[in-house]
Amino acid sequence: HQVSSDIVIERPNNSFPKTKPRSEGSRLRILVTGGTGFVGSHLVDKLMKQGHEVIALDNYFTGRKRNVEQWIGHPNFELVHHDVVNPYYIEVDQIYHLASPASPPHYMYNPVKTLKTNAIGTVNMLGLARRVKARMLLASTSEIYGDPEIHPQPETYWGHVNTIGPRSCYDEGKRVAESLMIAYQKQEKVDIRIARIFNTFGPKMHMNDGRVVSNFILQALQNQPITIYGEGEQTRSFQYVDDLVDGLISLMNSNTTLPVNLGNPEEYTIKEFAELIKRLVGSNSRIINHPKQEDDPKQRKPDITRAAELLNWKPKISMKEGLKKTIEYFRDELEQEKVKIKK
Numbered sequence: 001h002q003v004s005s006d007i008v009i010e011r012p013n014n015s016f017p018k019t020k021p022r023s024e025g026s027r028l029r030i031l032v033t034g035g036t037g038f039v040g041s042h043l044v045d046k047l048m049k050q051g052h053e054v055i056a057l058d059n060y061f062t063g064r065k066r067n068v069e070q071w072i073g074h075p076n077f078e079l080v081h082h083d084v085v086n087p088y089y090i091e092v093d094q095i096y097h098l099a100s101p102a103s104p105p106h107y108m109y110n111p112v113k114t115l116k117t118n119a120i121g122t123v124n125m126l127g128l129a130r131r132v133k134a135r136m137l138l139a140s141t142s143e144i145y146g147d148p149e150i151h152p153q154p155e156t157y158w159g160h161v162n163t164i165g166p167r168s169c170y171d172e173g174k175r176v177a178e179s180l181m182i183a184y185q186k187q188e189k190v191d192i193r194i195a196r197i198f199n200t201f202g203p204k205m206h207m208n209d210g211r212v213v214s215n216f217i218l219q220a221l222q223n224q225p226i227t228i229y230g231e232g233e234q235t236r237s238f239q240y241v242d243d244l245v246d247g248l249i250s251l252m253n254s255n256t257t258l259p260v261n262l263g264n265p266e267e268y269t270i271k272e273f274a275e276l277i278k279r280l281v282g283s284n285s286r287i288i289n290h291p292k293q294e295d296d297p298k299q300r301k302p303d304i305t306r307a308a309e310l311l312n313w314k315p316k317i318s319m320k321e322g323l324k325k326t327i328e329y330f331r332d333e334l335e336q337e338k339v340k341i342k343k
């Protein structure tokens with residue numbers, strides 16, 4: 001069910017962002033599943049600017065047309081309303097498979113659907129990759145390491161996941177997705193890439209995303225209490241979305257089929273993180289404690305030696321620099337909401 005062909009937006013050609021001119025031969029057709037989500041829409045932007053043809057496919061569970069609106073009507077861009085749990089047929093050269101809820105409240109909202117999306121959705125995309133001989137990259141996650149017993153986490157670590165806990169639908173969903181990638185590579189010769197993505201933030205995160213960065217920034221901007229789950233001694237390491245997008249594109253175009261961690265090793269406790277955001281926003285918010293979340297990993301930090309060696313990749317944007325841009329984004333979003341309410 002394609003939406004894009006129905007949408008004809010009157011827009012002069014020069015009002016699109018600049019795209020690199022390319023010959024037919026060097027222009028790839030690229031499918032991005034989850035293409036209207038937070039990471040997907042940034043990836044779509046970069047691939048479009050590189051001059052490729054991009055098909056953004058999404059079921060709009062957490063994605064929004066608004067995230068890709070700047071490309072609607074562009075001859076190289078297509079927007080497709082589709083759920084990856086159902087097969088999809090198209091001719092493409094590359095598939096970035098990002099479709100999956102990613103924020104704990106979203107993936108726990110319908111755990112069966114989260115598992116179906118990651119298992120059946122990945123089978124469907126691998127079937128497509130096999131038929132059309134496309135290279136396929138899976139957006140896997142640091143969650144496959146579970147509550148890790150070694151720190152930082154290298155790709156060789158097998159993980160520590162509770163199969164029957166509340167995070168299992170996502171963690172095990174992604175673990176089976178990795179297994180499927182390897183099985184299709186071995187048995188069906190599909191050309192695969194596996195990115196293990198660590199906590200990522202930036203503009204275009206949904207206001208109701210529910211992950212820590214958007215929660216804390218929105219709370220701080222509105223002088224509401226900043227909610228720490230548990231004592232705040234747990235750690236995370238946060239990367240800015242532009243670095244992740246560069247890493248995903250480098251990995252796709254590399255020749256490694258090994259899983260590769262993509263993250264920024266700058267590690268903070270959640271308590272330190274709350275204080276930092278409060279200070280950067282200049283907020284009067286109180287910092288309060290909510291009950292600890294079940295199975296919340298106690299520590300997380302990527303070992304990115306492999307990405308450095310195989311992709312010559314490392315994050316370029318410091319966490320603070322990224323936070324400042326993200327704070328400005330959410331400040332604007334809140335202003336726009338106020339204007340809408342007044343109207």
Ligand code: NAD
Nearest residue numbers: 034037038039059061062063083084098099100102197200
């Ligand atoms: P997001 O929720 O903003 O984006 C996910 C997108 O997938 C949304 O547009 C959603 O509507 C779409 N989607 C969900 N189920 C679908 C289905 N059945 N069919 C079609 N589309 C579907 O989250 P995000 O942060 O942009 O995450 C993108 C990918 O990266 C996910 O696979 C996630 O697991 C992975 N990842 C993200 C992070 C992070 O910190 N952002 C960390 C690790 C892994």
Ligand code: UDP
Nearest residue numbers: 104211212213215227228229234270293296
């Ligand atoms: N967290 C928090 N307050 C919030 C949201 C999250 O203290 O309002 C904590 C959460 O318990 C976890 C960390 O922040 O320890 C990161 O949570 P997030 O949901 O962003 O991602 P996760 O890495 O857990 O998937």
